[in-house]
Amino acid sequence: MENTLKQIPADSVGIVSPQRLHFAEPLRLRSGRVIENYDLMVETYGTLNADKSNAILVCHALSGDHHAAGFHDAQNPKEKPGWWDCAIGPGKPFDSKIFFIVCLNNLGGCAGSTGPSSINPETGKPFGPDFPIVTVRDWVNSQARLADRLGIQQWAAVIGGSLGGMQVMRWAISFPDRLRHAIVIAAAPKLSAQNIAFNEVARQSIMSDPEFHNGRYYDFNTYPKKGVTLARMVGHITYLSDAVLSNKFGKDAIVDTFGRDLRSGKLSFGFDLDFQVQSYLQYKGESFSKNFDANTYLLITKTLDYFDPAVDYDGDLSKAFANSNCKFLVMAFTSDWRFAPERSKEIVESLLKAKREVSYLEIEADAGHDSFLLAVPRYMQALHAYMSRVAAEIISLPDISRESH
Amino acid sequence: MRADLSLIQDWISPGSRVLDLGCGDGSFLAHLKRTKNIRGCGLEIDPANIHLCLQAGINVIEQDMDKGLANFETDSFDTVVLAQTLQALHKPDEIVDAMIRVGKNCILTFPNFAYWRHRLSLLTGGRMPKSPQLPYEWYNTPNLHHCTIGDFDALCATKKIKVLHRTVVDDQHLHSTLANFNPNFFGVNAIYHISR
Numbered sequence: 001m002e003n004t005l006k007q008i009p010a011d012s013v014g015i016v017s018p019q020r021l022h023f024a025e026p027l028r029l030r031s032g033r034v035i036e037n038y039d040l041m042v043e044t045y046g047t048l049n050a051d052k053s054n055a056i057l058v059c060h061a062l063s064g065d066h067h068a069a070g071f072h073d074a075q076n077p078k079e080k081p082g083w084w085d086c087a088i089g090p091g092k093p094f095d096s097k098i099f100f101i102v103c104l105n106n107l108g109g110c111a112g113s114t115g116p117s118s119i120n121p122e123t124g125k126p127f128g129p130d131f132p133i134v135t136v137r138d139w140v141n142s143q144a145r146l147a148d149r150l151g152i153q154q155w156a157a158v159i160g161g162s163l164g165g166m167q168v169m170r171w172a173i174s175f176p177d178r179l180r181h182a183i184v185i186a187a188a189p190k191l192s193a194q195n196i197a198f199n200e201v202a203r204q205s206i207m208s209d210p211e212f213h214n215g216r217y218y219d220f221n222t223y224p225k226k227g228v229t230l231a232r233m234v235g236h237i238t239y240l241s242d243a244v245l246s247n248k249f250g251k252d253a254i255v256d257t258f259g260r261d262l263r264s265g266k267l268s269f270g271f272d273l274d275f276q277v278q279s280y281l282q283y284k285g286e287s288f289s290k291n292f293d294a295n296t297y298l299l300i301t302k303t304l305d306y307f308d309p310a311v312d313y314d315g316d317l318s319k320a321f322a323n324s325n326c327k328f329l330v331m332a333f334t335s336d337w338r339f340a341p342e343r344s345k346e347i348v349e350s351l352l353k354a355k356r357e358v359s360y361l362e363i364e365a366d367a368g369h370d371s372f373l374l375a376v377p378r379y380m381q382a383l384h385a386y387m388s389r390v391a392a393e394i395i396s397l398p399d400i401s402r403e404s405h
Numbered sequence: 406m407r408a409d410l411s412l413i414q415d416w417i418s419p420g421s422r423v424l425d426l427g428c429g430d431g432s433f434l435a436h437l438k439r440t441k442n443i444r445g446c447g448l449e450i451d452p453a454n455i456h457l458c459l460q461a462g463i464n465v466i467e468q469d470m471d472k473g474l475a476n477f478e479t480d481s482f483d484t485v486v487l488a489q490t491l492q493a494l495h496k497p498d499e500i501v502d503a504m505i506r507v508g509k510n511c512i513l514t515f516p517n518f519a520y521w522r523h524r525l526s527l528l529t530g531g532r533m534p535k536s537p538q539l540p541y542e543w544y545n546t547p548n549l550h551h552c553t554i555g556d557f558d559a560l561c562a563t564k565k566i567k568v569l570h571r572t573v574v575d576d577q578h579l580h581s582t583l584a585n586f587n588p589n590f591f592g593v594n595a596i597y598h599i600s601r
């Protein structure tokens with residue numbers, strides 16, 4: 001086979017390599033448990049300026065990791081770029097010529113940071129179910145330590161979609177002086193019963209797989225493939241909209257088939273895969289199960305379920321935001337039914353009640369919750385517009401000389 | 406700046422909180438921020454304008470005011486502004502109610518339909534009035550509920566709304582003697598400063 005170097009687009013951050021940073025100081029968790037020491041996998045794009053005022057933190061969602069943009073392997077022409085490549089890079093909304101962009105794999109993850117699949121030094125075996133449940137607050141505490149390590153006292157902006165947006169809110173509440181802008185995309189102030197119900201189906205799918213072995217499947221050299229596949233299938237449905245599924249599988253069909261394209265042109269009258277959408281979901285779920293640790297999936301669905309920053313403030317989210325100092329940009333997508341625009345509006349309402357500075361956009365998009373990962377033109381333009389303001393503030397910030405880019 | 410906006414800025418206190426309904430590109434709020442150090446927020450539905458607000462660092466909420474202001478708390482702003490939009494809303498009386506609930510005081514401007522040229526157009530030409538303030542044809546106008554100074558006075562009386570100031574300007578956006586003499590006849594644009 002010909003060993004061709006891949007073409008790297010001009011607006012890509014290019015070939016990047018993550019770093020593994022070790023943190024030796026114990027981290028006390030919300031549950032009361034302690035992680036004695038841990039590693040975080042971190043990727044950065046762009047250059048930190050002299051007064052460290054141009055740093056932005058990108059927080060990932062359920063299945064994301066530290067690899068948000070660019071490529072890892074110059075030799076592999078088939079490699080897909082990082083999960084938010086459409087938004088990060090030279091000339092893109094999060095412009096690596098202007099900003100120093102930091103993205104990490106969160107604690108409990110399975111992309112290199114310490115998590116259930118890491119070796120527990122006490123036993124010499126993977127933590128598995130012994131790994132403590134971490135909350136969004138714990139994540140943000142670990143991210144603050146990362147900021148300390150990088151010498152970043154204050155982020156120009158902290159940004160995230162979905163579960164990432166929840167981390168952004170937690171930053172604004174826990175560390176009000178450590179960020180100037182909070183960009184909360186397709187998030188919710190807390191999960192609804194329906195959201196938790198879907199997570200429970202996902203967890204039950206995993207835990208009822210015989211290959212799960214009470215979370216110690218590593219010891220048996222196996223993993224709950226069927227369980228994770230099922231969990232991802234149900235999750236995937238909630239990330240998409242009815243319309244996007246119909247369009248995906250109804251291209252050549254007449255309008256009223258609602259994406260019911262058949263695989264072989266006729267019904268099987270059995271329990272085989274009749275419709276395209278069935279094999280699509282199977283494929284999506286299975287490929288996910290090969291790359292994502294089941295215990296991490298369980299853990300992060302719990303992290304989602306537990307998120308509720310208002311709980312310390314008599315259930316009043318506006319009180320939680322009372323001390324936040326940053327400006328907020330909240331965005332939602334019209335077809336998102338997982339975290340619908342109404343949920344973002346709850347956040348906005350609380351911010352208005354707390355008399356915080358907030359902008360809110362409701363982006364017309366038909367791709368459902370997943371829209372936040374896509375290059376929806378208006379979404380990208382809005383991020384561009386907002387970040388150009390953030391960049392202008394960096395240049396006009398008082399004191400000291402600055403590296404020019 | 407548009408002359409009606411330039412006139413109303415005197416009624417906005419330095420350092421106050423201002424909500425601008427239909428804030429456009431945010432330039433009025435930006436001006437007030439610069440000159441009066443206000444804390445502002447705009448409502449807008451046009452994406453292009455919203456992006457201009459974001460770029461200018463103006464807080465903007467994408468929200469259709471025809472659906473109300475229920476997400477804003479009572480008395481949460483010092484001044485709520487509605488410039489040249491009242492007549493284009495589905496339920497102008499309800500937005501006035503919402504404004505005086507959310508704002509401690511409110512400023513409204515609208516084209517006075519009883520301006521003498523408009524009257525003349527109907528009386529002699531028998532056609533819907535057109536003017537620099539009302540440049541539309543009857544079939545494509547965004548204006549759904551034209552009103553006059555007399556009408557708005559009556560609405561304020563019915564709702565027991567206090568009129569703190571009322572002024573009218575002519576087509577040059579200037580106060581003229583004639584307009585002061587008979588505002589509902591000679592006034593082109595009405596400007597109201599009201600409160601509960």
